[in-house]
Amino acid sequence: MKGHTHAKAAEEFIKDDARTHWHDETLWHVRQKRDLSAQGIPEWETLRDTASATKNYVLSHLGELLEQFEANALANGVEVLWAKDAKEHNDHVYRILQENKVANIVKSKSILTEECGLNHYLEDKGYEVVDTDLGERIIQFAKQAPSHIVLPAIHLKKQDIGEIFHKHIGTQEGASDPKYLTEAARQHLRKKFIEANAAITGVNFGIAETGGFVVCTNEGNADMGTHLADIHIACMGIEKLIPRAADLGVFLRLLARSATGQSITNYSSHFHRPAQGKKMYIILVDNGRTEQLGREDFKNSLKCIRCGACMNTCPIYRRSGGYSYNSTVPGPIGSILSPGKDLKKYSTLPFASTLCGSCSDVCPVKINIHEQLYKWRQVITENTDVDASKKLAMKVAGVTFGKPVLYDLAGKMARTALKITPDSLVYSSINVWGKHRDLPQVPKESFKEWYKKNRKS
């Protein structure tokens, strides 16, 4: 198979065994914190059901809820813009910046702007975009993309961060004390906040009933940016809606617990209207979402509230790292969102799973992630030219298993072949199974042969 494959990228990541296990342990630790936190909520499963049902309602009434949201936001004095794709979104942001003669921009963490490539777009136009979430700032210095949607720099150790900070904000060489590094980042960012004319944020929840929206951060960086700057641009995927303010409690309780094991994010900031003399914009972005909504088998993926729990629990993500997925949203949820955008480019992602189902059971909005992975596999083999040898093997297997006589014969031949073939051939490079694993010992007879002699005679 040509180009990027998850398997190849994962193999590369795993070559550093110590880092792989450190990555696995770190994320497993987050998963355990999540378990502990969820255990404290007797109605946890009811909350998940409620959240899932609410999002179901949103997805089946998306049009009218969006109109309601727009009308209420407009009434609140917010300017509402629509973007059908990434380009329209970025153009809107650029126009707003130009119109308001913005020189300095701070941005709080937003996967949507990542998805739209906003930073690169604005940098090409001569703007400096300062990400103010600590993890985001770190990878921005390192010129990397987030490897996780909640913990964007989770692939980096504190020593790596010490090095990056030394190079970019002049911390002491070799320093890796988190407290020292965080304080240095705080001082550096404070200056950026003060200078900013515009703050760009994402949106965690848009409330149709009020036209307001909620942004969740742990560092308070969204508040800091929006309070100081005169312009607030909120970028929101159209699926981020909830019907009523009363629904919010369900989602806020689920989000932080699922993400990091906290009972709530440190800051859950509610925005409704611009302060006097200031301006607020909301850009409602489609970028493939309505297309996904139209796919009956996959529309549930739009319920995602971006908690990242499926990544923390996924035994493959934990051992292959976020970059192995080569998509803005990695991990299990990314593997069902991305093929909808580019089936060919992301054709190996639905196969980067054992279908263990842990992602679906950890998901706070009960997205049937592993079932969708299974469904994507069927779509991919029918619509892309994946591995021809695998296709042939599966076809042959299908025919063999369809005919008992063929199956019995093939089984016998395989067992005989394994018995008489020298180990040097059995464990050659073409047998991937045998590189690190022994094959089962070949029995004298199959169960069927034994049964005929011992039970049916």
Next chain:
Amino acid sequence: MRVGLFIPCYVDQFYPGVAKASLELLEKYDIEVDYPLSQTCCGQPMANSGYERYGKESAELFLKNFDHFDYIVAPSGSCTLHVKDHVLPKDEKAPQIFELCEFLTDVLKVKDIVSSFPHKVGFHSSCHGLRGLRLAKCSERMDPEFNKPLSLLQKVKDIEMVELDRKDECCGFGGTFAVAEEAVSITMGNDRIADHQKNGVEVLTGADMSCLMHLQGLITRQKSPIKVMHIAEILNGNPVK
């Protein structure tokens, strides 16, 4: 009660001992068990690889072999789940399929297991049985605790069950995943084994031979002293291998 025994293809070919133990175990409970001789494979390897359409013939053959039974029983959570979700028609007349352990606990409601197994045993909770068939409560969900295979093992005399650090983490087998994503698969498998080793397990068991085949392949390559046995062999009173 007409019970049809479904022995997955790879168990038939490579682990006849597991199939025998399953049959003998069921026969101990005075039920009539039949093994249809024309059976092959449920079609899961093709389906999970994205070629559900090539598994059609084996699915049809499966139905022909088993449609006259009340219950189908299989010593494999994974194949049972595939048959349940993708092969059996969703109507009341269709036979019900049960994984061996859940058949013993839910249908036969067995009170006693007549066997002794004086060893330290680690249980590998296979994912499709765990989260697909709900043979036990998985650690992600906040439901009341239950564990069907474990409840059976606890009835075995002299057995000592070992608690693992990560009680329901995947072993990394995943069918063709084991080959297509070899690097991750091997790492996951070795991590699972390390958990058992760290906690002093002598015999590693589980209700799915496919996961055990993967783990055993790694264990023998590592020359680790851990033995691998299918749960049917322990419940049937087979001695340690």
